Structures are given as C-alpha cells and as structure tokens.
Amino acid sequence: MSDQKKTFVVTRFDPDKDDAPRQDTYEVPVEPQWKVLDALNYIKDEIDGTLSHRWSCRMAVCGSCGMMVNGVPSLTCKDPLSNYGDRVEVAPLANFPVVRDLVVELDGFMNKLESVKPWVLTAKQRAVEEGTYRQSPAELEQFRHFSMCINCMLCYSACPVVANEPEFLGPAAIALGHRYNLDSRDEGNRERNEIFRGEGTVFSCSYANECSEVCPKHVDPAAAVNQAKFGAVIDWATSFVVPRREKE
C-alpha cells in the first residue's frame, strides 16, 4: 500500500436517522493509479461498511457511479485521483433527491426518459419475412454520437435549468429523443416534435452548455437539445404548408 494519503469528505445521509445530509471524513491511503471509485470502495471495505454508493462496470460504460467530486459531476470510475489535491469532497449527484449517502433517486429521470419515447417508432411493424431494417453507414453517422449516452445523469447534475425547473425534461432525455428523430428507421418524429414543443422541454434550455462540458462520453447533449429546437420549429412551420404524410 502506498504511503500517500488523501482526506475524503463524503456526504452521508441515512433516511432512518438523519434529518439532513451530513459530511464524514476519512483518511485513505491511495495508490497512484486509483480512480475516485477505488477510494470509495476502500472506505466501504476497510473503514466504514455502512457507506452506500452505486457502481458496477468500472470502465465508464454502465453509468452507475456518477457523483459530485469537488463540486463537479463526475464518473468516479473514470476520474483519476491524481486530478485532485489532498482533500477530495464526494457528494451525491446534484439536483436529485438523495436516497442514502451517495445514492440518488432515479425514478424521476426514468419518467422523463420514457416520456420522449426513446425507441424506434414505426407506423407498421415489418413482418419477419420482409427482412431486417437496413441502415447505411451515412445514415448511422447522423445520430451515432447521440446514441453513446450511458444515462449516467451527470448532465442533469450540471444543468442549471434542471436545478430550477422541475418540469424540464433535461439534457439526456431530449438527446435520446432527438437521436431517434434522426434515425432513418424511425417514424416517430411528429410525435416527439409535439412533445418537444410542449411545456418544460427543449425551449426551456438557455444553452448553458454545462451538460456537454461534463458528459463523459462526449455525447454533446447541448447540441442535441438545440438541434431538437430547430427540428421542432421546422416541423411546426412545415405543418402549415406541407400536408402531413407518413414516411414510406
């Protein structure tokens, strides 16, 4: 074990005992190659087994271990401890209700995600004998980077609109809805654009751009939200001059 030690100030909250979150401090002997998550696991395994935090893949794929590290939303399995000084503050993701310690309530996000219908919508299900839905590399390229979202919710923690307007759909949900609007196999643009023109959706975004800044997968949700604005307006305007017709 390394001689180097760092002080971890971790936000704790026990819904059975605490009225409000508090902070506990731990001295952790750290290795140079450690990520923030390694230190949290050390605390859990060696110092205080009551600490609750979410994690799974340890390779920035599952999106489970998002937390606030020194006030910035961060994927703790990807975030090297060497980025920080001797004192590291770890807190649950901002803008989310806290279930326990570093674990946040996800159902609000799931409700919002579901509302944008993030799946391929087709007017008529294709029969198996008709073959697969085909897509060219150029068509895939239209939306590929928006499909890289791992639902880690760092963007929700960074977004000042989410913090102040509870009805706002938020960056990841809009980015995923927009991703399906750009998918050549999808026929749900009109449905989603109607949702996007509603209250608390794309036009609530004032382009702080902080969501794209913290996104660990470089999805650029701010671009998606603002492209969705454009798409929703074009869809509304063309509805007056071009008769609606389904995709062939």
Place this chain on the structure above:
Amino acid sequence: MARAAHPEAMKPRTPGRTRTAPPLMPDEFPTRGRYLPYVLFDATGLVYMLVGLAALRVVWDLGSGPEAWGVVQEQLRHPLYVAFHGISLVSVIFVGVRFFRLFPKAQPPKIGPIAPPPEPVITAMLYATWIGVAGVMTVILAGGIF
C-alpha cells in the same frame, strides 16, 4: 454542495419507498465553468430592455417636434448615456460572439435533403453578415446614404 436546488427537481411521479433528502446543487453556481457566461448571457436581457425603452423615448421625442428632438440629442451626449451605450455595445458583442460560436453546433444534420455547410463556413457567414449590416448602418448614420 450546500445550495438548495428546487425541492421538486427530478422528483419521481410516484413517491419512492424511502424518505429522501431534498436535492442540492453545486455551491459554485453561478460562478463555476460555463455557468457565469450563461448567467451573464441571460442578464443582458435587462440591458436590451433598457435600450428598447430608450429607443421608444427617442422616437417619442422625435415626434414631439424639433425642440424636443434637440433636447434629447443634447441628453444623449451626457456621460451616463454614453456609458450606457458602451455597456450596450459590450453586451451585443458578448451575446453575438457567444451565439455565433454556438449556432453552428445547433444545426440539424440535414435540412430537408441538404446538409448544412461546415461549421467554419456557417461561422464565417454569420460574421460576414454582422460586419456587413454594421457597416451599412454606420454609413447610413454617417450620412453616406440618404
């Protein structure tokens, strides 16, 4: 984190099985990272509102006769008015530069069958239009045209 976010931020439609602590937001808001430009960007709305009111007042005086027009022209030379217009100019440049930086990124991959031009081209078009319109306005106000 110590600042309180909206108490219902990211609240689920149906209550969870355990009591939860209310959501918090980063202490650093609104000064960290891109928060500050975001807040300043929105705050420039106040400047534009005042510019609008000042413009209405000038138009009103213009319609009230040569004497009133002379008075308002004199007032516009007051240092406070000059400072206000300096702040307005800074606000317009700040918003313009920020908007021009973000606008190319907000383009859809395709507009109908046509793909938008590359980002540097869109940016160049925006700046060229801005400089062109500002140039024409300067020539008009200097008495070069009309």
